[in-house]
Amino acid sequence: MNLNLFNTLTGKVEVLAPEPGKPLGIYACGPTVYDYGHIGNFRTFLEVDVLRRTLKLLGIPVRHVMNITDVDDKIIRNAAALNQPIGEYTARFEKAFFEDLDALRVQHPEIIARATEHIDQMVKLIQRLAENGAAYQTEDGSWYFRLAAFPAYGKLSKKDLTGMVDGARVDVDEYEKDSARDFALWKAAKPGETSWDTPIGRGRPGWHIECSAMSMEYLGETFDLHAGGEDLTFPHHENEIAQSESVTHKTFARHWMHVRFLLVEGRKMSKSEGNFYTLRDLLIKGFKASSIRLALISVPYSNQMNFTVDGLIDATAAIERLRTFHARLVEAHLEPGSTELKASAEQAETTFRAALANDLNTAEARAPIFELVRMANTALDKNQMLAGDRDAILETLVFFDSVFDVMEDHDAEATRHAIEWAVAEGRSAEIDPKLMAGLSLSDADVDNLIAERTAAKKSRNFARADQIRDELAEKGILIEDSKEGVRWKRK
RNA sequence: GCACCGGUGGCGAAGUGGCUAACGCGCUGGUCUGCAAAACCAGUAUUCGCGGGUUCAAUUCCCGCCCGGUGCUCCA
Known part of the structure; x- marks a missing residue:
């Protein structure tokens, strides 16, 4: 069976299928690891998980790449505030991110690509853009993409830039750009900031370039599907298309999937x-x-x-x-x-x-x-x-x-991890008291109490039996009598 | 302001130019049970934001209005 999926690029529902003999290549935008993920983030990762699981269900092999943005303005700012190297700062949140994915039973992609481990690929891409005249360097050493070099700009987000006039909202920091809408490929190093010494100068990558560089690295110049939250359609994905296609002159991603926001x-x-x-x-x-x-x-x-x-x-x-x-x-x-x-x-x-x-x-x-x-x-x-x-x-x-993936009960494990984390973070006060009461009782304790209740019932001592049931209920444990015996569960 | 998406029962949420408008939760009554829980049965929108229009027929298509949301440079 084919998977029919809405394609933002064409505005139509289209069949999503790999090339014969190859797995379906997916590039999905991952997290910027500067804080704990919120449920809005996880909605996107969960929906991409539904996508990859559905593809597998339909017998379509998948090669799924997810990036980790581990260098950006917020990361640099927050790490500096804690006086930590950015790698130390991001490692903590990357670990938390994967713990959260595991709690939600989100399958891991085949390939995890960190921005800081692909600086070379990004630099090469910028060099090729410069050769094509699509990138230029400003006096401070930063590199920008020249929007004028890519007439198809706006095809994903359906924006017509002809009516947009430069100059309305120019960032004071970026006064040297040819056009206000040109976006950063490479940011020149500022004193004290994390930077890399490269053939295009000392600095760090702009946001969009990492996704172009890493998707091409693992999926080729043209690939099947690019996915992300709806907010990324513009400018992020639009910019990725502009950068990538200006270099390759080929279609970047054939299919685009965008997950709608939640309220x-x-x-x-x-x-x-x-x-x-x-x-x-x-x-x-x-x-x-x-x-x-x-x-x-x-x-x-x-x-x-x-x-x-x-x-x-x-x-x-x-x-x-x-x-x-x-x-x-x-x-x-x-x-x-x-x-x-x-x-x-x-x-x-x-x-x-x-x-x-x-x-x-x-x-x-x-x-x-x-x-x-x-x-x-x-x-x-x-x-x-x-x-x-x-x-x-x-x-x-x-x-x-x-x-x-909700039938098997792995919830106690995820909850226990979260509690341990909260305690370690000094946030014990926020833990629900009933949760703690329930966890104080082991499965064996529950089984023992239930055995006692069953015996009480047999001797028609219903008062004692109900007392045990009430005690367990207070700790969030529910009892069900059935023909096959007593079942219980943690609420 | 411009662009896009949506408004379906108490709540969440599918869906379709014409069969009884899915499903989940909740609620009411019943069956079962020592009492519960679980489960089942019955009931719970004559109606799909409002007003027009197209059509033999509209919740489903078109127009207007009202309301909610999103995007309009680094937020999934």
């Missing part, structure tokens, strides 16, 4: 609005990593989504439904054979795949899975499910989870 509680996320969340903020407040993952990916990437605490609670309930069902299904004692439920499971899988193949419509993809859960629960209630049905349903769930 938080109906408003733009911002620190001043008080609705700015890092992943870690949410984890230590007691929200589960899986809930955050499901909430963020359940709205298709192409739609603006409203991230809310209520939405997180909803996602938690939805995941509980799936996990409870899965446990019930696995435990059930079934006779051999199969019923029409088997065909329903196969149909659900087909619908699931088709929805994802249709521009990654995750909302539509979820629906047949939940419908299947309801049908299967009904059959289990009526004792009408057979072993062959179960096999088919489990298979469908495997495909579902190969993209959604």
Whole structure:
């Protein structure tokens, strides 16, 4: 099955397919590692994760490159304030970034490319641009891209620059540029700032050049897909196209995918609005990593989504439904054979795949899975499910989870890491007290208490049994009695 | 100001020129249960921001208005 994906460049939904015999090349803009990632950042990485998992589901091999921007103005400023080398400063946030990705079960790209490790490639690109007359050096030693050298500028963001007049917003720092809209390729070293000694002078790279240099390094001069947040369309991606195509005279990326922004509680996320969340903020407040993952990916990437605490609670309930069902299904004692439920499971899988193949419509993809859960629960209630049905349903769930990845419970681990981090950072006061109470009880402790409750129930000592259940509930542990025995879960 | 995107039940959110407008959460009633939980059943939008238009037929296409969001140089 083909993946149909909206292409920002053409404004149409088009088939995304690799060249015969080659993996599909993806370059996705990664983080600037100057702070902890917020949920807006992670929405983008999560949606790209949905993309790569869907490609795999459809049998399309992937070569996915992500950059790490580990040198820029903010990094230099913040590292200087702490009196640290920038490498030491960025290492901390890069590590945190990958811990967060792991908590959210975002698969790692095949290739991680750090800007500071590709200075040579960037310098060579700037040299080639200079040879073409598309780059020029100013008196202070900085290099700029000459927009006038690239008439197609604006084709991605659909901007017509002919009506834009120079001079309106000239940065005082950049008075030497030929045109106010020319952008920096290379920034001349300022005293005390991190810099590299290169054939084009001492300095550091501008922001856009790293993505051109590193995508070409790992994916070639033309590649299949470039992805990122919608804010990057202009100027970042537009500038990448200008730089790259001015050198190669070939199409840079054939397909462009942009993830829409999210709102938080109906408003733009911002620190001043008080609705700015890092992943870690949410984890230590007691929200589960899986809930955050499901909430963020359940709205298709192409739609603006409203991230809310209520939405997180909803996602938690939805995941509980799936996990409870899965446990019930696995435990059930079934006779051999199969019923029409088997065909329903196969149909659900087909619908699931088709929805994802249709521009990654995750909302539509979820629906047949939940419908299947309801049908299967009904059959289990009526004792009408057979072993062959179960096999088919489990298979469908495997495909579902190969993209959604919320069935298995890894949440306690992610939460524990976040708590350890908060303690180490001196932010213990922000940790939800119930979370701490729950963690004080080990799985073995819970099992022991449940055994005691079962014994109490057997001797019809319901008062004691209910007391144990209430005690556990206070620590966020819920008990479910079933035919197959007692199940429990951490809320 | 200019450009683009969106407004669907209590909430979130798909979708379609014409079958009962998915799915999740919530709520109400019932079944089951020692009581719960889980699960199931039934109910929960005669209607898709407002006003026009096109059409045999519009929530779906067109126009206007109102509201929300985003972009307009380094923010995913």
